[in-house]
Amino acid sequence: MPPFTIDPFSHYLGYLATDQETLRELLDSYNGLIVPGTIAAWQQQGTGGFVTTLSALPQAPPYLIDPRSPLFQQGLPGAKASHVALADLLGDPGLVQIRDPSPTDFDDQRLSVIAEHWVEFNTVYTDLPSDKTLDKYARRLKEPIAPHNRQAPEGILPPYFAASGMDDDWWELSKVLFDLTEARAQIPCYRVVCAQDSAALDELLADVDDNQVVVWVSGLDETKAEVSALATYREAIAAATSRDQKTFALYGGFFSVLLRGAGLRGSGHGVGFSEHREWRELPASGAPPARFYWRRAHRFVQPDLAQNLYEQEPSITDCGCPHCDGRGPIELKYHDLMKHSVWCRDQEIQTFGGVAPEAAAQVLRDEYDALEAQIGELRLLPAVRSRARTQIAHLPRWADALS
Numbered sequence: 001m002p003p004f005t006i007d008p009f010s011h012y013l014g015y016l017a018t019d020q021e022t023l024r025e026l027l028d029s030y031n032g033l034i035v036p037g038t039i040a041a042w043q044q045q046g047t048g049g050f051v052t053t054l055s056a057l058p059q060a061p062p063y064l065i066d067p068r069s070p071l072f073q074q075g076l077p078g079a080k081a082s083h084v085a086l087a088d089l090l091g092d093p094g095l096v097q098i099r100d101p102s103p104t105d106f107d108d109q110r111l112s113v114i115a116e117h118w119v120e121f122n123t124v125y126t127d128l129p130s131d132k133t134l135d136k137y138a139r140r141l142k143e144p145i146a147p148h149n150r151q152a153p154e155g156i157l158p159p160y161f162a163a164s165g166m167d168d169d170w171w172e173l174s175k176v177l178f179d180l181t182e183a184r185a186q187i188p189c190y191r192v193v194c195a196q197d198s199a200a201l202d203e204l205l206a207d208v209d210d211n212q213v214v215v216w217v218s219g220l221d222e223t224k225a226e227v228s229a230l231a232t233y234r235e236a237i238a239a240a241t242s243r244d245q246k247t248f249a250l251y252g253g254f255f256s257v258l259l260r261g262a263g264l265r266g267s268g269h270g271v272g273f274s275e276h277r278e279w280r281e282l283p284a285s286g287a288p289p290a291r292f293y294w295r296r297a298h299r300f301v302q303p304d305l306a307q308n309l310y311e312q313e314p315s316i317t318d319c320g321c322p323h324c325d326g327r328g329p330i331e332l333k334y335h336d337l338m339k340h341s342v343w344c345r346d347q348e349i350q351t352f353g354g355v356a357p358e359a360a361a362q363v364l365r366d367e368y369d370a371l372e373a374q375i376g377e378l379r380l381l382p383a384v385r386s387r388a389r390t391q392i393a394h395l396p397r398w399a400d401a402l403s
């Protein structure tokens with residue numbers, strides 16, 4: 001299946017309605033889509049219409065629907081409409097409650113209802129959008145779509161919970177949910193192992209005998225993580241590889257691409273942001289502001305900082321992509337910023353997907369030295385220079401975590 005078998009590294013994008021333009025126009029720059037269950041449930045027509053219409057194209061990206069079930073491991077006093085829609089879809093409106101639930105709230109009967117509804121939703125997904133909706137999206141694609149070419153999800157991601165280790169009762173529930181889902185599914189099921197931190201990942205992966213596993217280390221922000229957390233993550237992936245387990249990261253940035261050397265087969269990220277995710281839903285007000293992907297530093301930064309650097313020395317923020325076309329970071333419109341970011345990641349995968357860890361670490365150290373020297377020479381306000389240095393500080397940490 002593509003998330004585990006594409007060479008050198010599979011590149012999946014999280015779906016959001018605002019990204020439809022990027023997803024349509026950059027079909028050559030990614031391999032698949034991950035549709036959040038919340039959005040799939042809440043915007044059934046729009047999301048289903050877009051995703052399944054896209055799936056009917058000859059060069060269609062396959063897709064998976066993430067059940068986003070760790071959402072229901074916590075009280076949701078400020079539940080959104082999409083949370084309620086997902087709970088309803090899972091046949092269990094009581095999943096949305098004010099207080100934090102306990103694992104003992106989930107007996108086998110309840111888990112069975114959730115698994116059954118989830119399999120059903122995945123099974124009928126292509127039939128949900130109305131003909132009118134499908135026509136609308138086919139017109140936007142400017143290609144004739146044969147309805148019978150619409151593809152089902154390439155597999156089912158069974159509902160799961162975030163776990164702190166093998167002894168965590170939530171882990172036991174996740175395993176039951178997987179078995180219940182797999183028993184009903186007509187298509188392959190891929191287990192999501194969601195570890196509450198990188199230290200828990202290894203024992204969770206070692207506790208299952210699947211040879212293809214989707215991994216998620218909650219809250220692992222590659223650009224902020226300590227060397228030890230990143231190294232622990234790499235070691236867990238390498239250990240899985242040595243057991244013949246193929247792994248795909250539900251979230252990942254450039255560091256995840258470098259884990260190809262440890263055997264990681266691919267990773268996903270939101271368009272323009274979301275290279276990591278915390279299992280616990282945090283109150284957020286709207287979408288994050290659009291960021292500029294700084295290719296040489298392999299991370300997103302504020303467009304104004306990138307513009308400052310670009311105006312002093314364009315080579316610092318140079319990307320070589322067709323979407324920027326020589327314009328500075330703040331001259332890019334929203335969709336250009338998004339396309340630029342997806343294009344850059346694709347190029348990074350082509351460039352680094354087959355590079356051995358030691359060689360990749362050296363490239364990172366060399367790039368850090370070059371950027372550090374350039375930033376030191378530019379005529380920048382001290383506060384701007386300091387911000388720029390902060391935004392490259394992860395490069396030597398990544399190098400250390402690889403070595």
Ligand SMILES: [Zn+2]
Nearest residue numbers: 319321324340
């Ligand atoms: Zn660009």
